Amino acid sequence: MTNNRKKAISWIILIVFSFVIFGSSCFIITHTNHDCTGEKCSVCIELAKCHKTLNAFDTVAMGGEHLSIMMFVLVLTLKSFLKTRLNHTTLISLKVEFLN
Numbered sequence: 001m002t003n004n005r006k007k008a009i010s011w012i013i014l015i016v017f018s019f020v021i022f023g024s025s026c027f028i029i030t031h032t033n034h035d036c037t038g039e040k041c042s043v044c045i046e047l048a049k050c051h052k053t054l055n056a057f058d059t060v061a062m063g064g065e066h067l068s069i070m071m072f073v074l075v076l077t078l079k080s081f082l083k084t085r086l087n088h089t090t091l092i093s094l095k096v097e098f099l100n
Helices: 003-031 042-086
Strands: none
Touching: 003 042
């Protein structure tokens, strides 16, 4: 896959997820105070589905946050380790010129 195609697919996925989250939130906000018809109320069933969808996205986002934190800690650890290893100085690494 080319780089432009990957970017286009990423943007499409972002737009779809944003639309689903926005649509579910709007439906919940607009239909919260509806006239319920009873146990088999279709609006209540749709509200439950929208709420479940939003909770699923929240769970995914939390997993992403945990992964991001773990990666951040790993990068900091590797950075400090490499810094101590690469900080080893010798006369050659300092490029000292001996003039007699």
